[in-house]
Amino acid sequence: xxxxxxxxxxxxxxxxxVGLVPTMGFLHEGHLSLIEAAREHSDTVIVxxxxxxxxxxxxxxxxxxxxxxxxxTALAGSAxxxxxxxxDIDTMYPNSVRTSVSVAGVSDGMEGEHRxxxxxxxALVVAKLFGGLQPTTAYFGRKDAQQLAVISTLTSxxxxxxxxxxxxxxxxxxxxALSSRNVRIPTDERAQALGLSRALFAAADRFEEGERSSxxxxxxVNDNLDPSLVAxxxxxxxxxxxxxxxxxxxxxxxxxxLAATVGGVRLIDNVFLDPKTGRADRGVRLRKPxxxxxxx
Ligand code: AMP
Numbered sequence: 517x518x519x520x521x522x523x524x525x526x527x528x529x530x531x532x533x534v535g536l537v538p539t540m541g542f543l544h545e546g547h548l549s550l551i552e553a554a555r556e557h558s559d560t561v562i563v564x565x566x567x568x569x570x571x572x573x574x575x576x577x578x579x580x581x582x583x584x585x586x587x588x589t590a591l592a593g594s595a596x597x598x599x600x601x602x603x604d605i606d607t608m609y610p611n612s613v614r615t616s617v618s619v620a621g622v623s624d625g626m627e628g629e630h631r632x633x634x635x636x637x638x639a640l641v642v643a644k645l646f647g648g649l650q651p652t653t654a655y656f657g658r659k660d661a662q663q664l665a666v667i668s669t670l671t672s673x674x675x676x677x678x679x680x681x682x683x684x685x686x687x688x689x690x691x692x693a694l695s696s697r698n699v700r701i702p703t704d705e706r707a708q709a710l711g712l713s714r715a716l717f718a719a720a721d722r723f724e725e726g727e728r729s730s731x732x733x734x735x736x737v738n739d740n741l742d743p744s745l746v747a748x749x750x751x752x753x754x755x756x757x758x759x760x761x762x763x764x765x766x767x768x769x770x771x772x773x774l775a776a777t778v779g780g781v782r783l784i785d786n787v788f789l790d791p792k793t794g795r796a797d798r799g800v801r802l803r804k805p806x807x808x809x810x811x812x
Pocket of ligand 1: 540547
């Protein structure tokens with residue numbers, strides 16, 4: 517695997533179909549599942565690693581974001597990436613930011629409402645990665661369900677010739693959705709963090725029993741949420757998978773999502789709901805402790 521810092525170098529190393537996995541680093545098995553999928557379907561796999569300051573609405577969150585280029589280089593290489601694209605800030609933003617990419621509607625609710633400016637930062641960096649790296653296919657996690665909707669919409673609206681794919685959430689053994697931020701959850705708050713996925717799974721059970729009303733599904737999450745989590749809860753919502761707008765009933769592929777701060781760490785999670793099959797996608801679980809905790 518080659519590590520490069522410019523778009524030109526990454527393009528020069530690309531042959532055939534190019535699979536891109538955009539990340540902010542501190543890789544875990546969720547990222548690795550995307551790299552492995554890219555490897556299966558693409559001739560060249562590029563993993564980008566850039567902690568994009570424009571998508572952080574809290575400077576303390578940006579400062580605390582975990583980083584380790586040595587660790588990420590080893591993990592991306594062993595997962596089969598061919599190129600690690602690790603640009604510095606001047607490569608990504610050589611000028612003051614003049615061009616903006618905003619995706620109306622899709623970006624407005626949930627994360628957009630609670631993290632002002634977040635999706636403008638995401639949309640701009642993804643547009644740059646697509647333009648500069650020219651991937652055939654780009655792989656994203658459904659963990660960031662609204663982000664996936666924003667990126668699919670911008671790709672289609674700008675006629676970018678990139679296939680955008682969303683892959684299932686990878687969870688820790690106990691059900692907590694993997695996130696690089698999990699390493700910052702204080703040990704004594706871990707049990708509380710686990711309550712988020714547990715509450716979502718209760719709603720998933722109701723959905724699989726035939727419930728289609730968003731209000732009832734949201735109620736199932738709230739009823740199963742530990743009272744200690746309520747103060748830190750930003751939202752619980754059911755949204756349409758493609759447009760990320762709030763729906764009253766699940767008639768098309770949708771997701772039930774929440775965001776909450778636990779032990780000073782903001783976490784998001786969701787479950788996709790497919791009314792055609794009647795199944796809820798709870799993602800996949802690791803069978804051993806995550807590499808986040810030192811085995812990598
Ligand atoms: P991040 O480094 O957190 O910006 O994430 C980079 C990519 O990995 C995004 O497409 C995320 O949705 C995806 N991702 C993050 N966590 C998970 C997870 N637990 N399961 C699957 N994909 C994930």
